[in-house]
Amino acid sequence: MARATLRDVARLAEVSPKTVSRVVNREAGVTPAKVAAVTAAIEKLGYRPNFTASSLRRANGRTATIGVVLENVANPFSSTLHRAMEDVAREHGVAILAGSVDEDPARERALISTFAGRQVDGLVVAPASGNQGYLTAEILGGTPLVFVDRPPVGISADTVVIDNRAGARRAVDHLITHGHRTIGYLGDLRSIATARDRLQGYRDALADEGIRPGPVVEDVHTESEAERAVHRLFAADRPPTALFTAQNLVTIGAIRALRSLGRQHTVALVGFDDFPLADLLEPGVTVVAQDPTAMGRLAASLVFRRLAGEQWEPAVHVIPTRLITRGSGEIQNAV
Amino acid sequence: MARATLRDVARLAEVSPKTVSRVVNREAGVTPAKVAAVTAAIEKLGYRPNFTASSLRRANGRTATIGVVLENVANPFSSTLHRAMEDVAREHGVAILAGSVDEDPARERALISTFAGRQVDGLVVAPASGNQGYLTAEILGGTPLVFVDRPPVGISADTVVIDNRAGARRAVDHLITHGHRTIGYLGDLRSIATARDRLQGYRDALADEGIRPGPVVEDVHTESEAERAVHRLFAADRPPTALFTAQNLVTIGAIRALRSLGRQHTVALVGFDDFPLADLLEPGVTVVAQDPTAMGRLAASLVFRRLAGEQWEPAVHVIPTRLITRGSGEIQNAV
DNA sequence: CTGAAAGCGCTTACAG
DNA sequence: CTGAAAGCGCTTACAG
Structure with missing residues (x-):
């Protein structure tokens, strides 16, 4: 069963297409009798205006x-x-x-x-x-x-x-304030501009305090990559006492790793991006939140x-x- | 600056609109020379085909x-x-x-x-x-x-x-298997068919074992409503030893409440619907997961x-x- | 291989 | 208040 067109409605209501158009678009100046006839025909045929066709002809051409x-x-x-x-x-x-x-x-x-x-x-x-x-x-x-x-x-x-750079700086400042001097960075693909900005904010914060950048791991894009990266950091010589994780999946992967290492209550962590249930984890996850x-x-x-x-x-x-x-x-x- | 049309391209390339159409739709049988002319004109004018208009005329009328x-x-x-x-x-x-x-x-x-x-x-x-x-x-x-x-x-x-009913039954069976006889139900609006089915599954499981339905709270639609409902349950006389929370926001609200009551490790809980990080909470949250x-x-x-x-x-x-x-x-x- | 005419479903710009 | 003609950007169905 083909869809009814405005023409079909016009024929059934015995008016011109233009009158149907007026009724459909609620333009003033149509006899109540014609409005009724058109409305009835629309109802009977199950007519639905083709908005796509009308926008083609309409003055502003908008498709909404x-x-x-x-x-x-x-x-x-x-x-x-x-x-x-x-x-x-x-x-x-x-x-x-x-x-x-x-x-x-x-x-x-x-x-x-x-x-x-x-x-x-x-x-x-x-x-x-x-x-x-x-x-x-x-x-x-x-x-x-x-x-x-x-x-x-x-x-x-x-x-x-x-402001990714300022947000990251804020996160790292917070860790410095809590006594950390070896702060690891885990961030997303360096092809992503915001990831580069966040790394820059991390460096800014450390430079301000004359602290040497801790271990920096870039190009961490997934949860499991983050997990592996953290395991590697803590298998190395001089593990960080705090982590700045620059993206939410990275944060979650890092938390998973800290858990399995039993370090979630001893290694500090601030993440970039809030995520659901961050407050229900133990410890609750401190983050720089976007809106x-x-x-x-x-x-x-x-x-x-x-x-x-x-x-x-x-x-x-x-x-x-x-x-x-x-x-x-x-x-x-x-x- | 108005968008170029197929006609504009045709004029510039000195061919008919139909030929432009053929080139745009990669139809075979157009002289390489004309293809080149049309392609150049398209490029020059920044022409983008109006897919909406073509679907109006096209045989199947599909809009993709x-x-x-x-x-x-x-x-x-x-x-x-x-x-x-x-x-x-x-x-x-x-x-x-x-x-x-x-x-x-x-x-x-x-x-x-x-x-x-x-x-x-x-x-x-x-x-x-x-x-x-x-x-x-x-x-x-x-x-x-x-x-x-x-x-x-x-x-x-x-x-x-x-199968909401069977899934809910499964969840409640699981709680019964772990020794629970007073199992509370917290579920979504009873206007929602799936909520009604889940309640039915809860009742089925209990009826099978001849256990009296525990406290049942329906029409819990948000996290904070769930939180309040759980607080009420545990302020009452005969609090449940286990909860079946029939929707993910309800589950999360219930967990929040159990935490603040310090009961998250003593009251059993199975939720309907999985949610991110359910495995990272303590205890991890047992759920009936949809796919x-x-x-x-x-x-x-x-x-x-x-x-x-x-x-x-x-x-x-x-x-x-x-x-x-x-x-x-x-x-x-x-x- | 190419194009002129008609038409998709609708609105515009008029005329009455 | 109403409608006939033209046209939005494109494709169809032909003819050459």
Whole structure:
């Protein structure tokens, strides 16, 4: 059974297509009798307007859809961003096309191209590594584009980020304050800009106090890699008395390792990124928390403000981080 | 700067629109010279095909987009479903419109209507409470529709669920095996079918052994409600020696309460739904786990099989659950 | 191998 | 208040 079209409704109601269009769009100035006839026909045929077709012809060409490109819709950080954007989008009657890129630049391009082909009105992108210069055409086409979580490379556009360097510095300062002088760093792929910034913050904090950087392990991307890295650190000569774990999966892997070594109550740990149940572990996990809800809301709002016609120079918007103390970061250095 | 159209490309390349169309769609039988001219024009104008417009005219009318209606894109269960469906969709070159309904039937209808208006090729719905009979028109329109997580009401369609009743029974059996005779139940809103099934499984297990149902608390929907409910249970006369918590937020709230009562190592607990870090708590949390990845993959596959033309009578597909023992459920009754 | 005409489902810009 | 004609960006169904 084929879907009924506006034409079918017009024929059944014995009016012109234009009149059906008026009724569907709630335009004023249609006789109540015709409204009734059209409404009845719509009901009878189970007619559903084809919004896609109407947006093709409509003056502004808007599809009331935006595209959201995330690292992985299933990870808590991404999905919280996603939900925040959805809430803003819903206020504007706009639907969301969402997808995951898993750190793969090729997937990022493919996804954005898919979304662009579906004529999204705007785009929010958490960029993978690599260059986003290929998006310039989008901007020239007038489609609002906002980056979130990480700054883009090769293009200037609105960007919503946190101050990763300052946040990391704060975390490491906290450990220094608790007497630690040998502080290990475990961080994500050095291809990721935010990972590099966090390492820099770690170095800043130590340099300020004239402390030699402890063991530094980069390119730790998964929980199990973090676990193995920590085992290696504590098998070595001069193990750290504290760890700064620069990403949430890394934090969790490190905790798992400390547990199996029986050191979770003696080695201090501060993680970057909050995660669910961090407060229920023993000890509770001290973290530098981002605010993905605020980030998502702001990113989406910027898109809608551009769509509403506001104009400004592309800018970087920095959302503050927050140190949440729960126990693991307050373990004093025994020495 | 307006977006270039296929016509613009045709003009610049000095060919007909049809030839541009052929090049864009990689149809064979175009002179290399014309292909080159068209390609150059596309490049020069930054032309991006309007997939929306082409699907309007294309024979099958497909938009290569499916709609996914979830309880909340940010909750771990929903987002894992989402990701699994995305992976299947990507294999088919299909994008996903996703949205959250937060248990609100009106939001469910609004979201589905939004998706239908954008001509999605198929729909996967985790239904809120209430009736889904209004979706019959979709089925008649030929749009594949699959329900996931909960069975729909008022309509017959493919459905992917777990056996909630059997899973709950399993959980409670486990507690009985460990000597418990006063087992409390804490469960979600009784308006939710799966919550009712889980309560039934709890009753089944106890009835089998001739044990009187312990304290039963229904309509516990959030973490803090669960926390308060547990405090109330243990302030009463005959507190349970074990708890069956029938949903993950309820489980977490209950654990928080047991902690603050200092009873987490003496009161046994089995939860329904696994959650991240359940193994890192002390004690580890024993759960009946669902497999949202398997559920999501199956639900999406059913949509694509229907789109490929396969036909069958709508059926209920049951994905098995699994008991994961981690400590909290193996606490013996001291009596 | 190439293109002119018609049409997908709808709205625009008019005319009456 | 209502509708006929044209057109949004593309593909179909032909004809050459």
